[in-house]
Amino acid sequence: MTADSTPALVQQADAATDGPPAGPSAARGPRARNTKAYLQYVAAKIAGAVVSLFAVLVTSFFLFRLIPSDPVKQMTGGRPVSAEQLESLRHQLGLDQPMWQQFTSYIGDALTGDFGASFAYHAPVMDKIVEKLPATLLLTGTAYVLYSLIGIWLGTRTAWRNGSAGDRFNTALALTLYSVPSFWLGLLLIIVFSVGVGPIPGMFPTGGMTSGDTSGFGYVIDVAHHMVLPVITLVAVGYAQTLLVMRSSLLDEMGSDYLTTARAKGLRDDVVRRKHAVPNAMLPTFTLMFVNLGHVVAGQILVETVFSWPGLGSLFYQGLSTPDLPLVQGLFFVFATAVILANTLADVLYPLLDPRVGR
């Protein structure tokens, strides 16, 4: 919705003003000056991203230290352990060191990609994240591509036929689906299409990624079968934002003189739309898509949990309920990093698409 999309747009507008002004270099041509200014702009954006990454790292350390829990008690799980054993475990985990020492060693290890060992899995956090990442990328990546395409397509159609019955219906439907809690829609889909209600038989599996030991082509079909309901949930809740941004930016363009010119040249209506209006209206949608891209990695904690999808979202939920401090720290950092990288990529690519920005 507009509320979420505007910050990105405002950010873009800021990016334009934050960028270094092209210095007076009369000796070089305008092109060289532009390239230099652009490289400076890119360098500034990357530097900003590095600062943000470091801030995220520091946050992840302090935020989760605040959770009132004793990791050692969690690990021993109520088994009878002697005080010496507890002490040695504390020492092993480095919990007996002063806070600042824990902090410096945490930052030092994290910079080499080491977030320690998970309390629950007794395995390095990064290994666990790398293991679960493909499942999340598969699910949310598929949903991302689908809802972006559907959103752009429907947004273009509704704006072009602004005020028609189809426009009103599609906008109302999108706003309604946008107001629906994703996890609730998931649960409802499970009831209707997995458990079955009345005459509707349960035709899709209730959760997980596979239902047994299939291999080769059968495995692909099995995973696809398991993906249907979660992907429908994510797409239904997700496409509205793209639709609304695409619709409003196309409506902005539609009064423009260059479209009248294009029509006056005798171009057909859909050529005017495809070749002239849509490319210009794509810019805000493009920003939104990059913002969403960052969230592909962060996955959908709730949808993954509801469908027991073995990805990063479910892992985070488990980590929080344990609580598994190193795991949650590592995931928090990975989620935030993905968003920062996607935003930086958008900042860097945007001036190439819209020459008015960043030069």
Added chain:
Amino acid sequence: MTTTDSMPTPTPASAPPEPVRSARALARARKRQSAARFWREYRRHKGGMWGLAGLILIALVALAAPQLVGADSESVTEASGGALESPSGEFPLGTDQFGRSVLALLVWGARVSLTVGLLAAFLCVAIGTVVGIVAGHFRGWYSTVLMRVTDWFLVMPTLVLAVALASVMDRSLWTIIIAIGVTTWPTTARLVRAQTLAVESRPYIERARALGGGHGHVMLRHVLPNVMPLVLAQTTLAISGAILSEATLAFLGLGDPTITSWGSMLQDARAAGAVSAGDWWYLAPPGIAIALVALAFTLCGRAIESVLNPKLGVAR
């Protein structure tokens, strides 16, 4: 943007000729006029009117909850029905696992969801407005620092941060309100800052400064009234987001276990095995209620936005 004190308001022809009026009376009359103008514009948005009607209805239901369904309907021990009964004449939406009427819980849950939605949105918009105005008004390093902090909050995964905050603090309604408010303000801060910059570039601000208006005077008497309409639209949109977030956090089991909200109803339903048993009457109503309230606030917010900025082209 409806500017209350920058644009000269034409005196309506019907007004009686009053050559001398106090400045205060003039200001009041202008405010009344711009409110009337706003309402005339707003009324033309069909979606906004539907949203407003829905909100009034839901607010009335929430306020009249004790009269409508009885004060003891949340009690587990005095539940009158059997566990997980399907809808019947006595229980129009069936019962939960303790034999309580789902309809009664739904009505009580409206109070919690609306309270959390309103307070969290208020907190979010209040922080955002203060940060936005201060960052827009002052130049130099503290503006930069404030915007850096805003950016940093903006890249944090909101839900993850809210979940972390909610799990760090005690399990209460205030925890949820604070967790939502503290994680969602950067959007508002950025919008308000942009608007503040636009307002401060106008000549009348320079005039106010020349007449000796200090920072506080400029920010409170000139900038704030001009960002208020934008803030109003932001609040309405933030409420629907906050209601969804409340449901999410309660569903994750981070809410107050003693209070019934729509999110905690969904969590209870899932815990009671309503999903695998196919008890749709227990699961469907809370979700529909959340969606309807969130939709109503969104419709109002979009209507307000498009009154303020007709270029947005929101469907009427």
